[in-house]
Amino acid sequence: MRLALISAAVVTVLTGLAGCTSSTGTTTIPSVTAAVPKPANAADLTAPPSAAVQECGDKLASLRPLNPMPKPGAMPGGSTMEKIVQRGKLIVGVDQNTYNVGFRNPFTGDIQGFDIDMARSIAAALFGDPDAIQLRAVTSDQRIPMLKSGEVDIVVRTMTITCDRLVDVNFSAVYYEAQQQVLVKKNSGFTGMDSLGGKRVCATKSSTSLRNIANAPSKPIGVSVSDWTDCLVMLQQGQVDAVSTDDVILAGMAAQDKYTEVVGSSVAAEPYGMAIPKQNVDFVRFVNGVLEQVRANGTWKDSYGRWLDGLIPGPPPAPPVPRYKD
Amino acid sequence: MTITNHRAARNGPLRQVTELTRTTPGVLGALALLLVVVGVTAGVFTAVSVQRRAQALADLATRSGPLSVAAQEIYRSLSDADATASGAFLAGGLEPPAVRARYEQDIAQASNALAIAVAAREPADVTAPGSPLTTLSGQLPVYTGLVETARVNNRQGLPLGIAYQREASTLMRTQLLPAAQQLYDDEVGRVSTDQNRAGEFPFTELLLGLAVLGVLVVAQVYVRRRTNRVFNVGLVAATGAAVISLVWVSVAAFSVISSVDDSRIDGSIQVDVLARARIATLQARTDETLTLVARGTGKVYEDDFDQVSMSLTGLLNEAMGKVTDGAVSTRVASARANTEAWLRAHEELRKQDDGGNYAAAVRLAIETVPDGTSTAFNKLDTDLREAIGQTRAAFNARIRDASDALGGTVVVVSLLAAVVAVGATAGLWQRLKEYR
Numbered sequence A: 001m002r003l004a005l006i007s008a009a010v011v012t013v014l015t016g017l018a019g020c021t022s023s024t025g026t027t028t029i030p031s032v033t034a035a036v037p038k039p040a041n042a043a044d045l046t047a048p049p050s051a052a053v054q055e056c057g058d059k060l061a062s063l064r065p066l067n068p069m070p071k072p073g074a075m076p077g078g079s080t081m082e083k084i085v086q087r088g089k090l091i092v093g094v095d096q097n098t099y100n101v102g103f104r105n106p107f108t109g110d111i112q113g114f115d116i117d118m119a120r121s122i123a124a125a126l127f128g129d130p131d132a133i134q135l136r137a138v139t140s141d142q143r144i145p146m147l148k149s150g151e152v153d154i155v156v157r158t159m160t161i162t163c164d165r166l167v168d169v170n171f172s173a174v175y176y177e178a179q180q181q182v183l184v185k186k187n188s189g190f191t192g193m194d195s196l197g198g199k200r201v202c203a204t205k206s207s208t209s210l211r212n213i214a215n216a217p218s219k220p221i222g223v224s225v226s227d228w229t230d231c232l233v234m235l236q237q238g239q240v241d242a243v244s245t246d247d248v249i250l251a252g253m254a255a256q257d258k259y260t261e262v263v264g265s266s267v268a269a270e271p272y273g274m275a276i277p278k279q280n281v282d283f284v285r286f287v288n289g290v291l292e293q294v295r296a297n298g299t300w301k302d303s304y305g306r307w308l309d310g311l312i313p314g315p316p317p318a319p320p321v322p323r324y325k326d
Numbered sequence B: 001m002t003i004t005n006h007r008a009a010r011n012g013p014l015r016q017v018t019e020l021t022r023t024t025p026g027v028l029g030a031l032a033l034l035l036v037v038v039g040v041t042a043g044v045f046t047a048v049s050v051q052r053r054a055q056a057l058a059d060l061a062t063r064s065g066p067l068s069v070a071a072q073e074i075y076r077s078l079s080d081a082d083a084t085a086s087g088a089f090l091a092g093g094l095e096p097p098a099v100r101a102r103y104e105q106d107i108a109q110a111s112n113a114l115a116i117a118v119a120a121r122e123p124a125d126v127t128a129p130g131s132p133l134t135t136l137s138g139q140l141p142v143y144t145g146l147v148e149t150a151r152v153n154n155r156q157g158l159p160l161g162i163a164y165q166r167e168a169s170t171l172m173r174t175q176l177l178p179a180a181q182q183l184y185d186d187e188v189g190r191v192s193t194d195q196n197r198a199g200e201f202p203f204t205e206l207l208l209g210l211a212v213l214g215v216l217v218v219a220q221v222y223v224r225r226r227t228n229r230v231f232n233v234g235l236v237a238a239t240g241a242a243v244i245s246l247v248w249v250s251v252a253a254f255s256v257i258s259s260v261d262d263s264r265i266d267g268s269i270q271v272d273v274l275a276r277a278r279i280a281t282l283q284a285r286t287d288e289t290l291t292l293v294a295r296g297t298g299k300v301y302e303d304d305f306d307q308v309s310m311s312l313t314g315l316l317n318e319a320m321g322k323v324t325d326g327a328v329s330t331r332v333a334s335a336r337a338n339t340e341a342w343l344r345a346h347e348e349l350r351k352q353d354d355g356g357n358y359a360a361a362v363r364l365a366i367e368t369v370p371d372g373t374s375t376a377f378n379k380l381d382t383d384l385r386e387a388i389g390q391t392r393a394a395f396n397a398r399i400r401d402a403s404d405a406l407g408g409t410v411v412v413v414s415l416l417a418a419v420v421a422v423g424a425t426a427g428l429w430q431r432l433k434e435y436r
Helices: A003-019 A080-087 A114-127 A139-146 A164-169 A208-214 A228-236 A247-257 A281-296 A299-307 B002-010 B013-022 B024-062 B063-087 B097-119 B122-125 B132-155 B162-197 B205-227 B233-294 B299-322 B327-356 B358-366 B374-407 B409-433
Strands: A059-065 A090-094 A103-104 A134-137 A169-171 A176-185 A200-204 A220-225 A242-246 A262-270 A275-277 A324-325
Touching: A003 A164, A003 B162, A059 A080, A059 A169, A080 A114, A080 A281, A090 A114, A090 A139, A103 A299, A114 A281, A114 A299, A114 B002, A139 A164, A139 A169, A164 A169, A176 A208, A176 A247, A200 A208, A200 A228, A208 A220, A208 A242, A208 A262, A228 A242, A228 A247, A228 B162, A242 B205, A275 A281, A275 B122, A275 B374, A281 A299, A281 B374, B002 B013, B024 B063, B024 B374, B024 B409, B063 B097, B063 B132, B063 B162, B063 B233, B063 B374, B097 B132, B097 B327, B122 B132, B122 B205, B132 B162, B162 B233, B205 B409, B233 B299, B233 B327, B233 B358, B233 B374, B233 B409, B299 B327, B327 B358, B327 B374, B358 B374
Parallel strands: A059 A324, A090 A134, A200 A220, A200 A242
Antiparallel strands: A169 A275, A176 A242, A176 A262
16 A cells, blocks of 8 residues: 555656656648838838929029130139049049939949930040049939038939029039930830829939829829839839839830830929039039030030930930020 | 554544554654655656756757857858849959859858758747748848849849849848847857756755755664664665765766856857857948948948947957967957958058049959958958857867766666665665564
């Protein structure tokens, strides 16, 4: 009897210990949803960007060019141009993402395009050397801050002249006249901004295009990104239904993706100017002088022919006619 | 037993037990029972406790230890893959075959280490929401898909390629690397937990051993008073076995504790500092590359580089203070020298880039020129890899020492517990027989 008690006690202790080995459970395999990758800083527009459509008279009228223009390397003493020449390089804010306007050529790694040709003519006028130039890739929303801080001398980056930007910076005379349009996938059925009500439409942050999307009567949903090519990535990945910006930028996207097309009539006119820090009035006049030369000596026409002619339908346009106030 | 039978018929069981304890045979019987129960229980619990310690050491050697290495390898190879893939876009044209090979090697290494990390966990751990393993295994294929899309577009001369590469890099920096970091932190936590388990003070073992001895002493004192015999062979044998068991377990436990302490000092603490230094190195390298890719507007990356490189210097100094081995010390000293060389090269690179000599800056960053950043970075990475390898080896050796110290303890403790039970029962049974 006692032996039975003892063995019972031992058995109890042992089984208690054995009980420590874990109980088995069943694992259900949860269904996961694929997380779609997004470009950096891609965001849906919650509120339309401040529509600061101020009245500022003729915004396209720039300052009259220097006459006579100084010879390369012989800039007037104390001028902005002289400072740049002494530094040895013209620092230009450009795009490296807009095909055939300002883009990084994958074969060479160099930044090229229509905007870059324009910037190089300014370097040529300053130094006599179009390569005396430092190209800094800026995003749309970095353009004005970098001009204000003096990190760049000039921005040549598909920049539309607007009244609210004129508060912060000066613009050269118009050097290209773009029209905002819409890029969609072929056979998507979209015919223009009017048919994109409630659809997601991409543009870069702080661009006039984004504001125009937000203010379109059809009420599309604006999606903002850092660089224009990010919009094409999102269109290809099905994260947006359309891209809306200037025809010249859209033409570059359509050239990279044969399954897309530019549709609809112009949403808004987008006259491009080169932006220059507010205080450098002499440089604005100098640049306008360079643009006069560029238009007159065929550089503009050649550059258009090289980069844009095949992309944009219709015969090559004449260079824009400048307007000046004093 | 027969003497209690007629009483048991009249009285209740409680009464029966009380009556029993008043008689000498009753007490002897109770003592025998107590000794068997205490002896066996102590043996079982001590064996279990030793076994738990051994299990913790086995985990350190085969699970948490290797897994922390796997987690670090995942971070390293992912980070290096991204720096390499982004760097391929710095120079024009197709990436050199060596760059592509390095990227492919990194991805292969990351997938393999990830498979090991996943296999070691319970399915429920892997499927838990927010588990770093879910993020890593779900997003790594997406990342490689984006990189290939980037390459295809680049091959066709389209600037779209670099946009895909940027998206891939964003995915890496915002999802994959934080998950890899979390996984690494988790695994390092596990190593520490296992070390605590293995190096626990042997309270249970000591208390149980002393309890057995206590009961044996009481039994012997009682037997001596009642029987006037100084020694009871069975009880003496049981006491001897209990003493041996206690000493054996204590010696084993304390040498394990000492070895586990060494495994921290010579191993895991140093490995952790060095691993964090390596992660900082990789971050700084990615920052350097992305600053150049951003082409003039990479201030956010450059600021991060400054911050990360500062913490890298701090970590290397910390590592130097903790080094316990000559070979590792040489490696860490070399790592410090190479960090300085890198920072000097980086300064020159920034000067070139900020001065508008982008091509010269790129050459410093990607080509294996003597004063280039990639040369210094690769040397630094090698130093850290070697130093980590050597401290890992020290960690493994200490854990092996600890395991060796426990070798055979479970068997010995179980046998000795049996000796205690049998000896005590036999010794008391001898006396009990005199009352029949």
